[in-house]
Amino acid sequence: GQQVMQIPQYQHVQEGEDFTTYCNSSTTLSNIQWYKQRPGGHPVFLIQLVKSGEVKKQKRLTFQFGEAKKNSSLHITATQTTDVGTYFCAGQHSGGSNYKLTFGKGTLLTVNP
């Protein structure tokens, strides 16, 4: 079946350090979405990447979509304590018409002040 692998599972950083999480799909994606989930909260949409090789920035967050549309990354520059949470990638696979999301396992980011 369609799978999205995400690494690392956990990342602990000192405030001010950078952070990156990576996603890889077993099949080509039509688009990939990134969500943030705070502890005890629900997934909150961050961004969607659609085009091959696309790069999008949101302040300190940089999102990339691979040329083959099978992998993606999220990079946070100079982490802050407010960045704490689990970051999930979620892919929509090509050929699907129901827009269902296949989530990665997520990366739990903790930031030491």
Place this chain on the structure above:
Amino acid sequence: EPEVTQTPSHQVTQMGQEVILRCVPISNHLYFYWYRQILGQKVEFLVSFYNNEISEKSEIFDDQFSVERPDGSNFTLKIRSTKLEDSAMYFCASKSGRALIDTQYFGPGTRLTVL
């Protein structure tokens, strides 16, 4: 800003009992979803619903599960005979019918505890 709402926020039930989880999607959305998240694990797709019928379901969504859109606003997930392993956070999500707008908006979730 419009948002997806879910009730109840927490449901405790005995094994074998039926539960109904309720969702009110964003009003002009056309695609509806249920996902679940077992504690500490990833979010898993259960079912998608469009045009008043199930469009896709996962292997998790067996005969014990059903969904319904009984009126123009509510979207429900019923579990007929709950099992211990059904304990999880259940998220409803909805999506606009507009082409190329793929964002799914998630509700706050219902925490289901089966004893």
